[in-house]
Each structure stands twice: as structure tokens, then as C-alpha cells.
Amino acid sequence: MKGLFETHIDLTAKVLDLRLERQNLVAGNLANVDTPGYRARRIEFENELQSALALDQRGKVTRTNSKHMPSAFTVDGFEGKGIKEFEPRQIFGEDRVDLDKEMAVMGKNAMLYNALTEVITKNFSGLQRVIQEGAK
């Protein structure tokens, strides 16, 4: 039995967190455009999230035994990788902060963030409406 908020509000909130983190990283990159020796940092979470939600090619895995590993998505354990696993490398021309690339990443990220805020707002207003209609 699912609770009131355990549908996709958790997921949306988590992805909003991750997108905020990406925005912060991009802002940091932009701030360090002129810093010598600075390399652009990225956070990637899409592929991991897809496999955590069983949306990738392998498809849904069902739990048929209580001894199986839980494959369901949990918010607490999930975090994007990239900040900690950053490997320094030196390739001339590729390492410096590319302003256009950063701006493109930031624009896309902001748009997806806005769309997700819309999603979560609509979720809450829908829940509210159902509750109000039921209370009549």
C-alpha cells in the first residue's frame, strides 16, 4: 500500500535536487573561466537513475523471492556521480572551461528544472483537489 506522497513526488524532488546541484556546478565552472589549471566539473545522473528505475534496456526486474536484492528505487541511497569520481587528466584544449558549452548545459538544465517544478506543482494541486472533492 502506497502512502500519500510515495508516488512520484519523491522522485521529482530528488531530480530537482540533482538539477540544482548541476546548476551550482555550472555556476562554479563559469566563475572559474579564467582560473589557470581549472577543469570543468560535471555531474551525471541520468543513466544511473534510468537503471535504478528499471527504465533502461534491461527492463523491469520483479522481486519473486524475499531473499532477492531490492531493485526498487529508493530516494535515500541515490546520488549522482561525478563529483567524487572526478579523475584529473591533462589534454590540451579540452580541459579549459568552454563558455558556450557551459551556457548550453545551464540553459537546458534550467528548462528541465522549470518543467519539473511545473510537474510537482500540478501533482500537489491535483492531490489537494481530490481531497477537497472527497470532503464535500
Add this chain to the structure above:
Amino acid sequence: MIKNVAMQAYRNALQDATQLSQNIRSRTEKKAPAEGFGNMLTESLSKVNAMDEQKSAMIEEFASGKTQNVHELMISMQKASVAMQMTSAVRGKVIQAYQELMRMPF
């Protein structure tokens, strides 16, 4: 002789009674429809549920970055929301009608 007449009368009465009951049964069977209001209600409820599930799946796909299709997401969310509103309105009307019937003096 008298016995015979009595038996005959009894038999006739029995036949009449069975005919009558058969008539009544056929009439009531005709009146009861095969697919009724409840069937329609359950069907539309399952449709609304399917819309909601589709909406959830689309939100998951969008959030995880698998699809970046905002307009389809918004359309399916609106569809699910309108269907839910309609369902709750119908539910309210049905309950109102039931209460109206219960208040009726017999």
C-alpha cells in the same frame, strides 16, 4: 369419482401456479439488463486508472532524462487531471442521488 375431480382441480391449480411463476420469472429476467450501470462505472474507473498510470510512467521517464518531451508530458498530466476531476464529480452526483433516494418516503 369425487377424489378424481378434486385431484383434477388441484392439478389445474398447480399448473396455473407454475405458469404464473414462469411468466413472472421471464418478465423479471427480461427487465434485468445484462450490462448495467455498474459495469460502465467500473470500466470508466479502470480507464481513469490507466491514464493515471501512464502519467506516472511519463513523469518517471521525463525526470530520469530518458525522454525530453515536455508537451506530451503536460498533455498526459492534464488528461489524467481532468479525468480525475470528472470521476470525483460523477462520484459526488451518484452519492447525492443515493441520499435523495434514501430520503424518499415509501
